Amino acid sequence: MPLTLNDIDLPPNVEGKLNRAYGTKYSLQKFLELDPYEIIRTTHLLPADIDIALQCVSNTFYPFSRRQMSVWQMIENExxxxxxxxxxxxxxxxxxxxxxxxxxxxxxxxxxxxxxxxxxxxxxxxxxxxxxxxxxxxxxxxxxxxxxxxxxxxxxxxxxxxxxxxxxxxxxxxxxxxxxxxxxxxxxxxxxxxxxxxxxxxxxxxxxxxxxxxxxxxxxxxxxxxxxxxxxxxxxxxxxxxxxxxxxxxxxxxxxxxxxxxxxxxxxxxxxxxxxxxxxxxxxxxxxxxxxxxxxxxxxxxxxxxxTEKIEEHHPDSQQSQVVYDERQATTSIKTNVVYLRSxxxxxxxxxxxxxxxxxxxxxxxxxxxxx
Structure with a gap:
């Protein structure tokens, strides 16, 4: 459903005059498209009140505008x-x-x-x-x-x-x-x-x-x-x-x-x-x-x-080598596995x-x- 004037919070005097002039079901998108001088003539509000109304409507209709930040803040957040x-x-x-x-x-x-x-x-x-x-x-x-x-x-x-x-x-x-x-x-x-x-x-x-x-x-x-x-x-x-x-x-x-x-x-x-x-x-x-x-x-x-056709017998990061103990000769050797390389x-x-x-x-x- 499209957002209307009923979906925003405004000062009581501003909200009452806007509702009487346009109604509570008036679309926020249409309101933002109005000329500010036309709103003044229709509602008899002061320019300062019109600015407050437009800012509230804009913050509700464009929520990302409330997250404005400097370039430095953007770099820090990233x-x-x-x-x-x-x-x-x-x-x-x-x-x-x-x-x-x-x-x-x-x-x-x-x-x-x-x-x-x-x-x-x-x-x-x-x-x-x-x-x-x-x-x-x-x-x-x-x-x-x-x-x-x-x-x-x-x-x-x-x-x-x-x-x-x-x-x-x-x-x-x-x-x-x-x-x-x-x-x-x-x-x-x-x-x-x-x-x-x-x-x-x-x-x-x-x-x-x-x-x-x-x-x-x-x-x-x-x-x-x-x-x-x-x-x-x-x-x-x-x-x-x-x-x-x-x-x-x-x-x-x-x-x-x-x-x-x-x-x-x-x-x-x-x-x-x-x-x-x-x-x-x-x-x-x-x-x-x-x-x-x-x-x-x-x-x-x-x-x-x-x-690829390449093979590799041992790589330290793979931890493939296994220590093998030969009981007959009482020696220790390292057993390695052959792996096929991909690219x-x-x-x-x-x-x-x-x-x-x-x-x-x-x-x-x-x-x-x-x-x-």
Whole structure:
């Protein structure tokens, strides 16, 4: 309902004359559009009273005008506000200029087995640890569209237990309590149809965010799976319009509730660019992100994950090495595991150089960057 003169508090003499002249149901928007001299002639109020009335109406109709502050105050407030959270690895954080930013849509894309879901699970824990270090609470909404829930639950238990042990001195009881708190702050939802996702973005999530203002991360794993399953039903323009609609809804959630949205995307075969020869048969086939250009223009930061042929035997940060005691020879040796490296690179982002890249690997404790 539009705001009216009955919704504001005014001095009795001013309120009485305004109500007699315009009525209590007069819209505040129409009142602000009136000429002040016309209000004086109609109500016979003094100019000072008109100024008070216009200020009260403006403060009610434009509530943000009451939060005016200087540039210095804005800088101080931004310094005290968390605008970025860690991914859980200093090497990856350095590649991403600190981590994942609030207020924007970040996309992870890559072929199967690159660790996209592993990254999402780890970020759902790290955003809680980042805010807890500042004495605040952060919650996560994890929307799953393709993976089996048992696999996500099992992986989440592994990574959360190792994260809980690093937050406190080693104590099994304390670690279990903190692990349970990690679980309590994650809302897991399963969506298999684009209509259900549309209802979630437009109706269900705003209701949840109004009730739980501490939600700081929404993960959609993955967005492409919903549209690939519906490709037979979708025409190209309908699919583009639906993606645009979803993108605008995500932008609204990011800005209104100061949270980050991480979307997982899949890959599809595309023609590579070869300017010297325009023949389609001679152009190489490459793997590129799915969902097309319509979705690409709606993303703030796109991160590419790829497999490599490199292997690594041991990395200090991974804590993979195990001390093995040989009873026969009475000697101690270090047993190392071989891990396969993946590569993280920036496809495009307005605040991260495209040259930033790093290798990483996946172990039971989570995702770790590599210096090699």
């Amino acid at each position: 310094r005290d506000t968390i605008t970025i959270f860690s991914t859980g690895c200093p090497i990856i954080d350095k590649t991403l200029n600190g981590g994942i930013r609030l207020g924007q849509i970040t996309e992870l894309y890559g072929e199967s087995g690159c660790g996209k879901t592993q990254f999402c699970i780890q970020m759902s824990l790290e955003v809680q640890r980042t805010f807890r270090a500042r004495g605040q609470e952060a919650k996560v909404v994890y929307i799953n569209t393709e993976s089996q829930i048992e696999k996500i639950d099992k992986r989440l238990k592994h990574i959360s237990y190792y994260r809980a042990k690093t937050d406190k001195p080693f104590n099994i009881a304390d670690a279990r309590c903190l692990q349970q708190k990690f679980f309590d702050n994650i809302y897991l939802d399963i969506i298999r149809h684009y209509r259900h996702l549309e209802m979630t973005l437009i109706d269900r999530l705003p209701l949840l965010l109004n009730r739980e203002p501490n939600i700081r991360l929404i993960i959609i794993d993955s967005l492409a799976a919903i549209f690939r399953s519906e490709d037979i039903m979708f025409e190209h323009h309908t699919k583009a319009n639906t993606l645009q609609y979803f993108g605008f809804a995500m932008h609204t959630l990011c800005q209104r509730y100061n949270l980050a949205i991480v979307c997982v995307n899949q890959v599809q075969t595309q023609f590579g660019q070869k300017p010297t020869d325009l023949s389609l048969l001679s152009q190489p086939m490459i793997l590129g992100p799915a969902l097309g250009l319509t979705w690409a223009f709606l993303v703030h930061c796109r991160i590419q994950l790829t497999k 993280l690179s920036i496809d495009y982002c307005y605040h991260i150089p495209k040259t930033n890249r790093c290798n990483y690997f996946i172990v039971d404790k989570g995702v770790f960057g590599s210096l090699n």
